Amino acid sequence: MRVKYVDLPGQYLQQRQEILDAVDATLRSGRYILGEPVEEFEQRFAALCGVRHAVGVANGTDALILALKALDIGPGDEVITAANSWVSSASSIALVGAVPVFADVGADYNIDPDCIRDVITPRSKAILPVHLTGRCADMHAINAIAREHGLVVIEDAAQAAGAKLGDHAAGAMGDVACFSLHPLKNLNAAGDAGALTTNNNDLAAKLRQMRNHGLANRNQVDFWSINSRLDSLQAAILNTKFAHLHTSIERRRRHADRYRAGLADLVLCPSARTHAYDTYHLFVIQCAQRDRLKAFLKEQGVSSAIHYPVPIHLQPSSRHLGYQPGALPVTESQSAKILSLPVHHLLEDDQVDYVIDCISRFYTRG
Numbered sequence: 001m002r003v004k005y006v007d008l009p010g011q012y013l014q015q016r017q018e019i020l021d022a023v024d025a026t027l028r029s030g031r032y033i034l035g036e037p038v039e040e041f042e043q044r045f046a047a048l049c050g051v052r053h054a055v056g057v058a059n060g061t062d063a064l065i066l067a068l069k070a071l072d073i074g075p076g077d078e079v080i081t082a083a084n085s086w087v088s089s090a091s092s093i094a095l096v097g098a099v100p101v102f103a104d105v106g107a108d109y110n111i112d113p114d115c116i117r118d119v120i121t122p123r124s125k126a127i128l129p130v131h132l133t134g135r136c137a138d139m140h141a142i143n144a145i146a147r148e149h150g151l152v153v154i155e156d157a158a159q160a161a162g163a164k165l166g167d168h169a170a171g172a173m174g175d176v177a178c179f180s181l182h183p184l185k186n187l188n189a190a191g192d193a194g195a196l197t198t199n200n201n202d203l204a205a206k207l208r209q210m211r212n213h214g215l216a217n218r219n220q221v222d223f224w225s226i227n228s229r230l231d232s233l234q235a236a237i238l239n240t241k242f243a244h245l246h247t248s249i250e251r252r253r254r255h256a257d258r259y260r261a262g263l264a265d266l267v268l269c270p271s272a273r274t275h276a277y278d279t280y281h282l283f284v285i286q287c288a289q290r291d292r293l294k295a296f297l298k299e300q301g302v303s304s305a306i307h308y309p310v311p312i313h314l315q316p317s318s319r320h321l322g323y324q325p326g327a328l329p330v331t332e333s334q335s336a337k338i339l340s341l342p343v344h345h346l347l348e349d350d351q352v353d354y355v356i357d358c359i360s361r362f363y364t365r366g
């Protein structure tokens, strides 16, 4: 049996006619920049997150950079984030001239509020928690720390479209939130795309202007800015995906439950939560002999991935920040044991059972 880690062509074929119709309508309209598909996307996305405003941008990394800039974060400022994320969570901070400061994470891979307290300095300006794997970070504790110290909170919700903590959606719990709609995310375009969400009217207006050259209107430039508009064709494709999102997340959650039941005695699985709605963008186990297990799974036809093998603070790009191995013990120890199993919505139960069986054979044969 073969079990793919992702199946983007399979996802396309499931929705082929809808997607082709959306692309065709956009191409026929002749409006290829912003316009109706982007506006429709922004309304739908704001509704998904339960916020007043969504602003479509070119990708998730631009969303982070624009959020930081819109909040006037720059040289002399420190922003606290996690090091077990995709590199953009930190590179965006450095790219606006500020300093990324890493706090260690907890057992669920999300930033540990106590570790945030340990690294706050007079230069701290913001906390940038990542909802890693589609599981919301402890936003109650994070927002309380932010209030106490006068910091802003920027959610990196790139992996968490549709996730919730209690009644609050990812994207509705910080001052502003950043999403990627990259093909590998749960709500995905057929190329690069991203979005920001906020309840702050002024911030939304500023972000809208910032993604479009700083233009107030066709002939008036209020400030210099980049072009990071959400592409209209990608918006049209994204608009076909909303109706399927809940079903696909439910399937991921079903696979997660199946893995949990089948793997409990063999490896460490993410815990099931009742007070939160986790979307399983990734299903990450921690296991002994990770690299050998990964190779064994590959031999058995099962592809898996590692998110991420080298934490950001130990990347060559971070050398000037001065972190040594051992600086973030939990992050580092997890990075040697984590493995992301296939969990996409097109998997069938018997494929999940096959992965469980392979892992079971790996550990029982010794």
Ligand SMILES: *Cc1c(COP(=O)(O)O)cnc(C)c1O
Residues within 6 Å of the ligand: 059, 060, 061, 062, 085, 086, 088, 089, 130, 156, 158, 159, 179, 180, 181, 182, 192, 193, 194
């Ligand atoms: C994917 C991702 C990003 C970057 O998004 P792009 O759209 O690829 O620029 C940022 N942060 C996290 C946590 C991500 O998973």
